Amino acid sequence: MQLDKxxxxxxxxxxxxxxxxxxxxxxxxxxxxxxxxxxxxxxxxLLQHYMIGGFDLAALDEGVWFDEGQWxxxxxxxxxxxxxxxxxxxxxxxxxxxxxxxxxxxPSAARIFTDALRALPQLFCLQVILxxxxxxxxxxxxxxxxxxxxxxxVLLERNPLFGRRKTITTMKRSSSLHGSSLGELLGRWMTSIxxxxxxxxxxxxxxxxxxxxxxxxxxxxxxxxxxxxxVSIWATFCYFTVVxxxxxxxxxxxxxxxxxxxxxRAEGIRLSGQLV
Numbered sequence: 106m107q108l109d110k111x112x113x114x115x116x117x118x119x120x121x122x123x124x125x126x127x128x129x130x131x132x133x134x135x136x137x138x139x140x141x142x143x144x145x146x147x148x149x150x151l152l153q154h155y156m157i158g159g160f161d162l163a164a165l166d167e168g169v170w171f172d173e174g175q176w177x178x179x180x181x182x183x184x185x186x187x188x189x190x191x192x193x194x195x196x197x198x199x200x201x202x203x204x205x206x207x208x209x210x211x212p213s214a215a216r217i218f219t220d221a222l223r224a225l226p227q228l229f230c231l232q233v234i235l236x237x238x239x240x241x242x243x244x245x246x247x248x249x250x251x252x253x254x255x256x257x258x259v260l261l262e263r264n265p266l267f268g269r270r271k272t273i274t275t276m277k278r279s280s281s282l283h284g285s286s287l288g289e290l291l292g293r294w295m296t297s298i299x300x301x302x303x304x305x306x307x308x309x310x311x312x313x314x315x316x317x318x319x320x321x322x323x324x325x326x327x328x329x330x331x332x333x334x335x336v337s338i339w340a341t342f343c344y345f346t347v348v349x350x351x352x353x354x355x356x357x358x359x360x361x362x363x364x365x366x367x368x369x370r371a372e373g374i375r376l377s378g379q380l381v
């Protein structure tokens with residue numbers, strides 16, 4: 106591990122720069138990112154696909170449920186609800202991989218699996234139970250705009266959930282990291298929402314247009330609609346998982362001078378090696 110040699114330059118960036126760098130990170134680590142995306146998303150996708158009746162092909166073809174427009178809206182809302190509520194769990198393998206890939210040339214799958222198991226109790230308490238409690242109209246913004254990097258804190262910093270008074274617990278760490286940056290976090294959250302909606306919309310239209318070009322008509326059967334909606338929304342989620350990780354690094358750099366800490370630690374390791 107070389108703390109001053111990372112896959113991206115450790116420096117401050119604005120949100121537009123982060124959105125651009127994300128594409129470079131995905132291109133550089135495409136294969137492992139695809140694997141971690143699939144591992145994290147597949148179980149939740151199966152649950153969500155079952156909830157919208159995607160496995161009942163006969164019903165999809167016959168259209169036996171709601172009015173057509175109501176059915177399409179219900180399908181999209183269900184997919185988005187699964188992304189919003191269960192997305193943090195789906196992002197676990199990718200976040201752990203990125204945490205290792207930042208410094209290591211060959212991240213360890215075994216370590217990713219072990220770290221995920223260790224973090225599971227905290228993730229269940231904070232990202233499932235607490236998030237479920239906060240899923241009310243007046244509080245739904247809290248997990249996203251006020252504690253957006255809770256996943257990264259749990260997975261990468263590994264603070265205890267409970268401890269004595271002077272112990273830095275996960276929630277204390279979250280408060281110290283997010284505390285004085287509420288305005289900036291809200292701005293980045295709103296920007297990300299806009300970009301995510303546009304990205305998912307363009308992906309959906311691109312897949313629909315490709316089908317229209319191949320079959321020669323503008324029809325959009327229910328089976329095709331479900332597939333296009335799922336792929337566009339989950340692909341956008343995966344992209345913004347990397348965006349959120351880079352935003353987390355950027356916040357640590359701005360708030361804590363993390364790039365200076367890494368350089369000092371790297372020099373300390375080199376000096377200790379020379380002295381020995």
